[in-house]
Amino acid sequence: MFRKLVSLALAALLATLLAGLSACAADGPTDGTASATSSNPSGADASAGPAASEPPTKSPDKPIFRLETLPKIDGSTAAIPLAVLMLQRVSGISEAQAYERANFSKTTEAYTRLANPSEAVDLILVYEGAPNDQWLGNPLELEKHAVGRDALVFLTSKSNPVDGITSAQARDIYAGKITNWKQLGGKDEAIVAYQRPGDSGSQILMQKLVMGDTAMTDAPTELRIAEMGGLMDAIASYQSGGSALGYSVYYYAQNMYQNPDLKLLKIDGVAPSNQTISAGDYPFLNPFYAVVRANAAKDSPARQLLNWILSDAGARCVEDAGYVAAK
Numbered sequence: 001m002f003r004k005l006v007s008l009a010l011a012a013l014l015a016t017l018l019a020g021l022s023a024c025a026a027d028g029p030t031d032g033t034a035s036a037t038s039s040n041p042s043g044a045d046a047s048a049g050p051a052a053s054e055p056p057t058k059s060p061d062k063p064i065f066r067l068e069t070l071p072k073i074d075g076s077t078a079a080i081p082l083a084v085l086m087l088q089r090v091s092g093i094s095e096a097q098a099y100e101r102a103n104f105s106k107t108t109e110a111y112t113r114l115a116n117p118s119e120a121v122d123l124i125l126v127y128e129g130a131p132n133d134q135w136l137g138n139p140l141e142l143e144k145h146a147v148g149r150d151a152l153v154f155l156t157s158k159s160n161p162v163d164g165i166t167s168a169q170a171r172d173i174y175a176g177k178i179t180n181w182k183q184l185g186g187k188d189e190a191i192v193a194y195q196r197p198g199d200s201g202s203q204i205l206m207q208k209l210v211m212g213d214t215a216m217t218d219a220p221t222e223l224r225i226a227e228m229g230g231l232m233d234a235i236a237s238y239q240s241g242g243s244a245l246g247y248s249v250y251y252y253a254q255n256m257y258q259n260p261d262l263k264l265l266k267i268d269g270v271a272p273s274n275q276t277i278s279a280g281d282y283p284f285l286n287p288f289y290a291v292v293r294a295n296a297a298k299d300s301p302a303r304q305l306l307n308w309i310l311s312d313a314g315a316r317c318v319e320d321a322g323y324v325a326a327k
Contacts, residue, residue, distance in 0.1 A: 083098070
């Protein structure tokens with residue numbers, strides 16, 4: 001009887017040991033490393049989501065170009081930060097490389113280069129531009145898509161007591177009907193109204209959004225500044241007073257060339273900001289565009305980049321760069 005009990009006890013002990021060894025083999029190593037025969041190589045909890053063997057969702061910001069396959073781009077000065085971030089996201093290049101690729105020639109020249117079939121430009125990011133019939137030679141037909149929204153803003157010195165003007169007053173100033181700040185509730189000083197050259201993007205916007213069919217006064221050469229930054233510096237430093245006035249696009253004045261001695265005027269009681277531009281409350285609004293040649297092939301780099309810009313990833317890029325997206 002005693003031998004039978006011992007035999008049964010030994011059998012039970014052996015069964016327990018075998019069960020323990022089997023459990024250890026199923027659980028895998030206990031030293032924190034993954035087993036080569038594990039059925040879940042990722043180590044993820046299967047109850048937490050899809051199996052590791054399922055392909056991940058494709059990221060909309062996954063690079064679609066290499067440096068050597070990037071389309072050639074050009075555009076407006078105020079669009080350079082957008083171009084830099086866009087190039088980084090579609091190709092994974094560095095910020096320095098992106099700035100080198102975004103060496104823009106400004107609005108009108110960018111349109112001219114894109115419309116000329118001999119120029120190696122695939123896509124432009126621009127604020128505005130003259131219609132095709134103003135290009136020299138035999139231009140190609142261009143295709144424009146709004147990708148964001150910006151605004152024309154008016155700037156004066158912070159020392160100027162005037163904080164805002166109306167749309168009609170802005171037009172009358174540049175038509176020569178209002179010539180003194182006193183007429184606007186300010187000091188008894190002549191308004192020194194700076195302009196931009198006729199082929200600049202901000203001058204084209206000024207004609208379109210503010211002047212309409214009203215003719216602008218012919219500004220003397222010293223009041224017609226070629227560069228937007230130069231115009232802002234001239235306004236801030238004019239005779240160390242607050243009598244100068246000028247205009248630019250909001251993004252450039254607010255984010256690219258901030259001058260602490262300047263302020264942006266309210267128009268019709270509304271201050272320019274991303275919020276008032278997005279809501280449509282600020283009056284002098286205008287889209288900015290991605291433009292390609294209309295005959296660009298569907299599988300061309302230009303079309304691939306345009307499609308990315310018009311996607312949700314492109315809209316997110318516009319906003320991440322500090323602009324107001326069109327969507």
